[in-house]
Amino acid sequence: MITAYDPPGFMTDFDRIPGQRAAWSRAVSGWFDESVAAEKYDLDGQPCQYYNQLTTHPSGPAVEQEIVWNGFPGTLRNRWGRSHALAIADHPLPLTQSMSGPGGYFYGGQWANLYYRPQDEYCEWRVTRDPDGGIRRVTFTSEPPEYWQALHGDTLLNLNGEPAYPTIGDRKLLLELYREYVSPQVRYEDLICAVDLVDDPGSSNPLVVYPKGSYNPYNRWNTTDGIMHLTQPSNSLSAEILLGADATVLRASGANGRIVSDPDALICCAQYGGPNRCSDPTIGASVNELAAQGFAITLRNPVGLYMNDLNMMGWAGPGGQPVDPAWFRIERGRPGLIERAVFEVPERAGFRVSDVTIGGVPISVGGQLSEHMTVKLVGLASTPGKFANKPAGCAGGCSADAANPAFLYRHRVVNPPPPGQVPAFAYLSQDAPAGTARAGRAAERLRRTRFPVHRSR
Numbered sequence: 001m002i003t004a005y006d007p008p009g010f011m012t013d014f015d016r017i018p019g020q021r022a023a024w025s026r027a028v029s030g031w032f033d034e035s036v037a038a039e040k041y042d043l044d045g046q047p048c049q050y051y052n053q054l055t056t057h058p059s060g061p062a063v064e065q066e067i068v069w070n071g072f073p074g075t076l077r078n079r080w081g082r083s084h085a086l087a088i089a090d091h092p093l094p095l096t097q098s099m100s101g102p103g104g105y106f107y108g109g110q111w112a113n114l115y116y117r118p119q120d121e122y123c124e125w126r127v128t129r130d131p132d133g134g135i136r137r138v139t140f141t142s143e144p145p146e147y148w149q150a151l152h153g154d155t156l157l158n159l160n161g162e163p164a165y166p167t168i169g170d171r172k173l174l175l176e177l178y179r180e181y182v183s184p185q186v187r188y189e190d191l192i193c194a195v196d197l198v199d200d201p202g203s204s205n206p207l208v209v210y211p212k213g214s215y216n217p218y219n220r221w222n223t224t225d226g227i228m229h230l231t232q233p234s235n236s237l238s239a240e241i242l243l244g245a246d247a248t249v250l251r252a253s254g255a256n257g258r259i260v261s262d263p264d265a266l267i268c269c270a271q272y273g274g275p276n277r278c279s280d281p282t283i284g285a286s287v288n289e290l291a292a293q294g295f296a297i298t299l300r301n302p303v304g305l306y307m308n309d310l311n312m313m314g315w316a317g318p319g320g321q322p323v324d325p326a327w328f329r330i331e332r333g334r335p336g337l338i339e340r341a342v343f344e345v346p347e348r349a350g351f352r353v354s355d356v357t358i359g360g361v362p363i364s365v366g367g368q369l370s371e372h373m374t375v376k377l378v379g380l381a382s383t384p385g386k387f388a389n390k391p392a393g394c395a396g397g398c399s400a401d402a403a404n405p406a407f408l409y410r411h412r413v414v415n416p417p418p419p420g421q422v423p424a425f426a427y428l429s430q431d432a433p434a435g436t437a438r439a440g441r442a443a444e445r446l447r448r449t450r451f452p453v454h455r456s457r
Contacts, residue, residue, distance in 0.1 A: 008304030009333030027165035035245035044437040050245040062382040069278040071123040071373030089367040107200040114218040116231040122305035126227035127366040135354035137344035143229035144237035152215035182226035246272035247287035250391035254431030268398035275408040295381035307338035308374040393432030398424040
């Protein structure tokens with residue numbers, strides 16, 4: 001039993017701000033409550049198996065379940081193939097451009113000059129090169145953007161995108177941390193929105209995404225000129241919490257009542273997360289398997305996405321010498337709950353990161369390192385057999401190009417697929433089989449994560 005949600009990785013910045021830890025806990029608790037409430041449509045009157053540890057105390061001990069995946073973006077690899085994916089993964093993209101297809105995350109000229117890293121596995125990195133192009137260091141982060149909005153004192157949004165959870169913040173501390181970890185040249189003015197950042201300003205219903213004077217997660221010191229926290233629009237803490245709730249709903253295909261459990265088919269049927277990512281299908285299927293066994297399920301405190309370790313087996317220096325594990329240095333978080341880390345060869349070694357080989361191949365891009373990074377979250381499961389929920393029908397499906405069946409397109413109508421594409425899982429149907437919960441309103445309701453998938457006109 002816990003009495004408050006701690007900051008990710010047990011980081012201590014909030015200890016310097018009176019009342020900030022309590023404000024953070026209220027936000028996390030609120031996201032859990034909202035996520036539980038959001039499942040009522042798909043559960044159709046059945047109890048939700050997901051819970052908030054501050055308000056619900058299941059009987060019996062909870063079993064920890066680590067859910068792990070690879071840190072290199074599956075979306076890029078599935079769309080472009082490994083070689084091209086490695087070549088493009090290091091480079092930021094404007095927010096008007098999707099990492100996987102047409103469209104973007106925001107509309108309007110402002111967003112064309114704001115960038116994000118196309119790294120969607122809750123692990124992002126930045127490569128620092130010397131003037132000759134050689135790699136000096138690779139810096140990784142798994143820190144959620146909400147943490148840094150809270151450090152600024154902004155009001156955090158609920159899952160419908162509405163301001164809901166006030167924080168206190170310390171702007172001097174925010175600037176101090178940027179100068180410590182990114183560059184002593186950072187100015188406070190660089191970190192905030194000089195004007196309202198408005199999505200789709202020419203529409204009848206434009207949205208002020210970040211008001212003037214609020215923290216700008218896409219500031220240059222966190223995108224083109226540095227790295228402090230996650231930038232890919234789907235990489236948020238509230239999205240993780242909602243994904244855990246969505247995954248507790250069992251699913252069955254209406255065509256024959258077949259239970260949907262394959263990770264890729266399940267994410268297409270349930271319409272949560274990104275179907276091409278390494279993370280979301282893995283998280284969804286792992287949580288769903290526990291739900292099928294009747295467990296009560298939540299996420300372990302402190303709630304966060306974490307780097308677990310960098311596997312350096314098969315790595316060597318230019319003379320074949322072993323790579324020292326100490327060259328991977330944790331800067332924020334702690335072992336097993338890593339929020340920020342750097343891989344850098346010390347000057348005394350006489351060579352650089354780009355002189356290191358992995359399986360005999362010299363390191364030329366940061367993605368080669370991320371392929372060896374393990375990312376994770378930790379779930380808690382208690383009271384097996386407590387629930388016996390009936391499955392819901394599918395909320396949608398996926399399709400694929402015949403020329404590239406590895407890349408999935410999510411859509412909210414199972415049949416027929418869009419022109420030029422074929423069904424990815426032909427047995428999926430949105431008609432709920434007899435005796436099961438209806439498909440609910442997942443096909444109609446707003447996806448409550450802030451900007452979870454790219455949009456195209």
